[in-house]
Amino acid sequence: MTTTATATLAGGCFWCIESAFNQVQGIELATSGYAGGQVESPSYEAVCKGDTGHAEVVRLSYYPDQISYREILEIFFALHDPTQLNRQGNDVGTQYRSAVFYHDEQQKAEALAIIQEMTEENVWPDPIVTEVVPLSAYYPAEDYHQSYFKNNPQNQYCAMVVAPKLAKFKKTFAQRLR
Numbered sequence: 784m785t786t787t788a789t790a791t792l793a794g795g796c797f798w799c800i801e802s803a804f805n806q807v808q809g810i811e812l813a814t815s816g817y818a819g820g821q822v823e824s825p826s827y828e829a830v831c832k833g834d835t836g837h838a839e840v841v842r843l844s845y846y847p848d849q850i851s852y853r854e855i856l857e858i859f860f861a862l863h864d865p866t867q868l869n870r871q872g873n874d875v876g877t878q879y880r881s882a883v884f885y886h887d888e889q890q891k892a893e894a895l896a897i898i899q900e901m902t903e904e905n906v907w908p909d910p911i912v913t914e915v916v917p918l919s920a921y922y923p924a925e926d927y928h929q930s931y932f933k934n935n936p937q938n939q940y941c942a943m944v945v946a947p948k949l950a951k952f953k954k955t956f957a958q959r960l961r
Contacts, residue, residue, distance in 0.1 A: 789842060790845065790855050791818055792883055793840040796940075796944070798932050800863070801814065802930070819919075820835040821836045838882055839879065854959070865913040882913060894913075898913060
């Protein structure tokens with residue numbers, strides 16, 4: 784039986800990040816949820832108000848023998864703009880911050896290393912503001928948020944924001960898709 788590992792990432796609205804990772808080889812499951820706040824079992828409405836301290840995150844269950852944590856981070860940093868503080872485009876608030884919630888010291892080291900490399904290579908014109916913090920708790924989002932883009936492609940936000948990001952993602956990472 785193949786062993787899985789877990790990664791938890793925040794890169795703006797979880798609908799896009801979750802949809803992209805659910806198409807990647809080596810990802811068993813991407814699940815939308817909340818992390819990084821001080822409220823236990825928060826609701827979407829509470830997180831959206833910005834009072835809980837939580838970020839919208841995606842928890843990945845993946846097969847390390849099929850995809851490395853480094854590859855996951857490369858995809859993650861291509862899916863969002865890690866230089867935008869507490870926002871992604873028109874989505875504004877701490878719940879949309881860029882963060883790597885690490886599960887162990889190796890994940891922390893790999894996240895800090897890739898951020899350092901991108902900084903040294905001037906990949907982004909502005910400084911990277913992605914937080915690298917330990918995961919203290921993860922709460923799955925409500926059922927209707929899971930596979931949201933797949934189940935609601937006609938939603939205006941999905942059509943205008945998520946679909947173009949996913950099209951770019953599919954072109955860039957075609958060799959990594961299932």
